Amino acid sequence: KKIMAHRDAVEGDIHAYLSTSDKAALETAARVDEKIAKGEKISDLAGIPGAIKDNMCIKGETCTAASKMLEHWVSPYDATVIEKLKKEDFISLGKTNMDEFAMGSSTERSAFGPSRNPWNTDYVPGGSSGGSAAAVAATEAIWSLGSDTGGSIRQPASFNGIVGLKPTYGLVSRYGLLAFASSLDQIGPLTKDVTDAAIVLNAIAGHDERDSTSIPQEKKDYRKALVRDVKGMRIGVPKEFFGKGIKPETKEAIDKALAFYEKEGAEIVDVSIPHINSGVSVYYIIAPAEASSNLARYDGVSYGFRAEGKDIIDMYIKTRSQGFGEEVKRRIMLGNYVLSAGYYDAYYLKALKVRTLLKQEFDEAFKKCDVIAAPSASGTSFKFGAFSDPLSLYMEDICTVPVNLIGAPSISIPVGFKDDLPLGMQLIGRTLGEETILQAAYTFE
Numbered sequence: 001k002k003i004m005a006h007r008d009a010v011e012g013d014i015h016a017y018l019s020t021s022d023k024a025a026l027e028t029a030a031r032v033d034e035k036i037a038k039g040e041k042i043s044d045l046a047g048i049p050g051a052i053k054d055n056m057c058i059k060g061e062t063c064t065a066a067s068k069m070l071e072h073w074v075s076p077y078d079a080t081v082i083e084k085l086k087k088e089d090f091i092s093l094g095k096t097n098m099d100e101f102a103m104g105s106s107t108e109r110s111a112f113g114p115s116r117n118p119w120n121t122d123y124v125p126g127g128s129s130g131g132s133a134a135a136v137a138a139t140e141a142i143w144s145l146g147s148d149t150g151g152s153i154r155q156p157a158s159f160n161g162i163v164g165l166k167p168t169y170g171l172v173s174r175y176g177l178l179a180f181a182s183s184l185d186q187i188g189p190l191t192k193d194v195t196d197a198a199i200v201l202n203a204i205a206g207h208d209e210r211d212s213t214s215i216p217q218e219k220k221d222y223r224k225a226l227v228r229d230v231k232g233m234r235i236g237v238p239k240e241f242f243g244k245g246i247k248p249e250t251k252e253a254i255d256k257a258l259a260f261y262e263k264e265g266a267e268i269v270d271v272s273i274p275h276i277n278s279g280v281s282v283y284y285i286i287a288p289a290e291a292s293s294n295l296a297r298y299d300g301v302s303y304g305f306r307a308e309g310k311d312i313i314d315m316y317i318k319t320r321s322q323g324f325g326e327e328v329k330r331r332i333m334l335g336n337y338v339l340s341a342g343y344y345d346a347y348y349l350k351a352l353k354v355r356t357l358l359k360q361e362f363d364e365a366f367k368k369c370d371v372i373a374a375p376s377a378s379g380t381s382f383k384f385g386a387f388s389d390p391l392s393l394y395m396e397d398i399c400t401v402p403v404n405l406i407g408a409p410s411i412s413i414p415v416g417f418k419d420d421l422p423l424g425m426q427l428i429g430r431t432l433g434e435e436t437i438l439q440a441a442y443t444f445e
């Protein structure tokens with residue numbers, strides 16, 4: 001109730017939430033209290049108030065993806081992550097704001113108005129999971145779930161001075177996550193510290209046969225990785241991640257973190273990933289291509305919004321023209337273009353080849369190191385409206401998108417400030433190397 005009251009007091013400034021679910025939250029809290037009173041064992045997450053990005057389905061609640069298209073759509077089922085969290089008696093205080101269909105880096109693309117950065121409300125909270133990050137940073141929730149297709153957990157975590165973990169592709173089920181780019185999407189936690197990230201990951205990770213890309217694996221306890229020790233750990237620093245777009249303050253903060261690791265007994269090694277700079281180009285071909293296919297289902301027939309039309313074709317056109325925002329339409333057009341017969345080989349196929357090359361380069365680098373350190377973003381958060389053209393905002397994703405293209409896990413942790421705004425560093429691991437990056441992150445904290 002205290003967190004709810006605090007949320008209600010600050011929400012006018014932050015706008016982290018699109019909807020709230022206090023009745024269900026209080027019912028769960030009462031159930032947890034009863035269990036405690038009876039001396040029953042409760043899980044780590046039981047009764048701890050969280051928030052869920054509004055692109056994950058909770059039965060009986062709206063799931064809008066911050067789009068007019070789904071403004072009134074109520075999910076008839078639970079996403080796998082929600083099913084798992086319900087088993088832990090989790091509490092959701094509501095669904096959080098985001099860029100429409102997770103396309104964006106600032107929440108300025110939400111159809112329902114942006115969220116604001118709690119450190120300074122003139123600044124964006126990042127995106128697309130900006131509401132989830134702002135909610136945790138402003139203590140409107142203790143933890144939250146976000147989704148990361150090209151950085152949407154890590155970049156907002158960085159802008160809000162909190163921890164954001166994108167797990168290995170396939171570690172967490174995508175069943176019930178509204179698809180953006182299916183080969184890149186991954187759900188993960190945003191938390192105040194690394195311990196909480198491990199606790200939430202424990203609850204949501206695991207094989208799910210309803211997601212064909214889910215990895216069959218043994219259940220792990222990620223809390224066991226929370227050991228303050230990096231002796232002998234090799235931390236790779238690819239120079240290509242520190243190119244001219246990266247602000248000096250970011251580099252300085254990461255250098256300090258690396259000096260700390262060295263002092264603690266880690267070995268800092270130079271590695272090279274020459275195709276890092278192609279990451280944005282490759283991502284902005286593959287992600288829109290997959291999005292154009294995934295978003296074809298929003299045609300006014302099965303889900304959500306429907307515009308009146310004089311016949312069915314006219315209804316499709318009007319529904320999609322009025323239901324989608326500008327950025328979503330841009331991605332659909334881009335996606336259809338790169339997949340069209342005349343351009344498939346020149347763009348989509350070529351992008352897939354560079355994606356493979358990038359994976360090979362990371363594999364090579366991981367022969368020389370256990371973890372790769374990189375900026376989570378070029379600098380701190382930026383002011384609303386700072387990027388007037390879409391392309392320059394796309395370029396801001398340079399640090400995060402390569403990780404989704406190779407499917408690796410990565411955790412963003414706070415490493416410093418510039419002008420009272422937080423800076424973040426990501427620690428990238430090998431496939432299923434969550435324990436190593438959690439250990440490295442925990443040691444720094």
Ligand code: GLN
Pocket residue numbers: 102103104105127128147148149150151152153180287397
């Ligand atoms: N900013 C990137 C985009 O606009 C990444 C978004 C995401 O990870 N969902 O596509």
